[in-house]
C-alpha cells in the first residue's frame with residue numbers, strides 16, 4: 001500500500017498505515033494513495049452500476 005503524508009506530501013510504501021510520517025515525523029497525516037489498480041477497479045465498478 002502506498003501512503004502520502006498530507007503534511008509534506010512525501011510518498012512511501014508501507015504494509016500498514018504508519019503512525020508518523022518517516023520524512024517530516026508528523027503523526028496522523030499519512031493517507032493511503034490509490035494505486036493504478038485501485039483506480040481501474042473503481043472505473044469497473046462504475047461501469048457495472050450503469
Ligand SMILES: [Zn+2]
Nearest residue numbers: 005008021024
Ligand atoms: Zn510528512
